[in-house]
Amino acid sequence: MLILGIETSCDETAVALYDSASHQVDQLVHTQVDIHAPYGGVVPELASRDHVTRLAPMIEHFLSERFIKPSELDGIAYTRGPGLIGALMVGACLGKSLAYGWGIPALGVHHIEAHLLAVMLEETQPDFPFVALIVSGGHSLLVHVKGVGEYHLLGETLDDAAGEAFDKTAKLLGLSYPGGPALAALAEQGDPKAYHFTRPMMHHPTCDMSFSGLKTQIAKTYAELPEDSCMADLAASFQAAVVDVLIAKSTRALKQVNSKRLVVAGGVSANQRLRRLSQTTFKKHGIDVVFPKLAYCTDNAAMVAYTGAVRMAAGEFDSDLSIQPKARWPLVDLRKPTS
Ligand code: KG4
Ligand code: ZN
Numbered sequence: 494m495l496i497l498g499i500e501t502s503c504d505e506t507a508v509a510l511y512d513s514a515s516h517q518v519d520q521l522v523h524t525q526v527d528i529h530a531p532y533g534g535v536v537p538e539l540a541s542r543d544h545v546t547r548l549a550p551m552i553e554h555f556l557s558e559r560f561i562k563p564s565e566l567d568g569i570a571y572t573r574g575p576g577l578i579g580a581l582m583v584g585a586c587l588g589k590s591l592a593y594g595w596g597i598p599a600l601g602v603h604h605i606e607a608h609l610l611a612v613m614l615e616e617t618q619p620d621f622p623f624v625a626l627i628v629s630g631g632h633s634l635l636v637h638v639k640g641v642g643e644y645h646l647l648g649e650t651l652d653d654a655a656g657e658a659f660d661k662t663a664k665l666l667g668l669s670y671p672g673g674p675a676l677a678a679l680a681e682q683g684d685p686k687a688y689h690f691t692r693p694m695m696h697h698p699t700c701d702m703s704f705s706g707l708k709t710q711i712a713k714t715y716a717e718l719p720e721d722s723c724m725a726d727l728a729a730s731f732q733a734a735v736v737d738v739l740i741a742k743s744t745r746a747l748k749q750v751n752s753k754r755l756v757v758a759g760g761v762s763a764n765q766r767l768r769r770l771s772q773t774t775f776k777k778h779g780i781d782v783v784f785p786k787l788a789y790c791t792d793n794a795a796m797v798a799y800t801g802a803v804r805m806a807a808g809e810f811d812s813d814l815s816i817q818p819k820a821r822w823p824l825v826d827l828r829k830p831t832s
Contacts, residue, residue, distance in 0.1 A: 494567040494806060497552070497591075498798025501544045501584035502576025502604045503630070504528075504535045505791070508548075508555045511614075511798035513806065518614055520788075520795040521555050523547060530670050534660075541579030548587050563595040568810065570801020573601025574819030575631070581818035589816060598810035600801045601817070605632055605824045607796040608758045610641070611785040614799055619783050624752050626743045627824075629759035630656035630673070634824065635700045635746040638756070641803055642829040647746045648700025655735055655761045658704035662711050662731055666724060676728050677764050683729030685766075688714055690734040692741070700746045707734055736767045740774055747780060755782045763790035804830045 494514070500507040509520035525543050529535050556563070571588030574581055585601060592599035609625050612618065622639040624647070633650035653661065656673055663672025668679070690710050693703040711731050718727070743755055755775060761767065762784050775782040789796055807830030 494802050495561075495565055496798045496802040496805065497556075497566050497569045498794040498796075498801060499548070499552070499569065499571040499584045499588045500604075500792055500794040500797045501548060501580050502572045502574070503580060503792060504540050505793070506544050506547045506551060507792065507794035507797075508552050509794035509798040510555075510559065510561065511795065511802050513802045518795045518798065519559065520793055520798075521551065522793055523551065526671060533664060533670050535577070537577045537579055540577055541583055544580055544583035548583060552587070552591070563591075563597075566595065566597055568592070568598045568600060568801060568805045570600050570602045570797050570805070572604045572607065572797050573817070574604065574822040576604055576818075576820065578818060578820040581820070582816065585816045585818045589811065589814060593814060598805060600805055600810045602797050602800045602804070603822060603824065603827055604797075605629070605634070605759075606642075606827055607800040609636070609638065609756070609824075610800050610803070611758055611789040611793075611796040612756050612783050614785065614789055614795055615783070619754055619756055619781070622750075622752065623754035623756050624743065624746045624750060625756045625758060626739060626746075627759045628655040628739065628757070628761035630654060630660065632759065633702055633704070635742060636824065637746070637750045637752070640829065642827045644825050644827060646825050647749060648702065648742060650702045650704060652703050652705035653708070655702075655704055655739060656759070658707055658735060659761065661708050665708060665712055665715060666727065673760065674763070677732060677766075679725050680728040680732040681765060683723060683725030683727070685729040685733035687723070687726035688730035690714075690730055692734050692738050695738050695741045700742050700749065702738060702742055704735065704738075707731065732764070732766055736764070736770055739767060740770060744774075744778075753780050755780055757782065757784050758790070760791045763787050807831060
């Protein structure tokens, strides 16, 4: 199956092709950083408008550069939700319209399921079941994954998502948007032991997490700092606290379901400290940990095309022409692909 994937849930416009026969994927991502940077965060209306002007030419260019004719495609997978409703609407409208015009099926894909399955794009794929730590800008979840569509929630954040904590702390320290990766880069140059921040809920006997208190601690420390203090140390200490919590909670989740396999996904899985410490910590305990390639950690269409291919292969596709993006859509509402 050759599936065209479309991602427009937030501030990236992305298209991809996934060929299930060869397990090859190819993708193009356009980021809207320049548009939102002057505002210090994503402006939903500007995001939608940019998707509108960019998506159709991007698909045309992407396919023609690869000499792919619409008649060679077996389906179109677009992100149906969760995300910004106007932004989702753009991908859903164009994805379904093209599929209708080209006489092929369309399927609305769950963005978080796509993040979770992004590791399946690697050459060696983890076997089910496994525990997934999904950490993005809007979600922090620990899920027991028994198969595609078989998701049992083990824990989640009670307030801010891990990525959101990175973004808000970056803003607080005066770093420009997009803050999370900038803060992580700064943290790599600092001493993670310079300041001690509490690890929220780390010893709480559940897999739930909380990150909003951390930014309050940073704000207080930052306000009291002498002017010549090293910002990299503050960033590194914050990052160490978040990563410690993520590793401790993943360890708890693995124990809870007696699993030795962990998959980490979502934008925060690009974090170098999380990647490094996971490898050393989990290896010691005989746990296999898998991260997606960096290009598939943050928002992309490759994961959408792959997820669409898996579900379409089982005969799942949109049953009518109505456009129904979902701003909110719990992952656990998904079911096994219908076949
Ligand atoms: O998955 P993603 O691209 O979009 C959502 O679905 O939300 O995740 C974006 C989030 C942002 O909050 C961003 O700050 C965070 O991932 N992020 C990082 C890093 N790269 C992206 N957080 C920590 N370290 C990074 N290297
Ligand atoms: Zn995402």
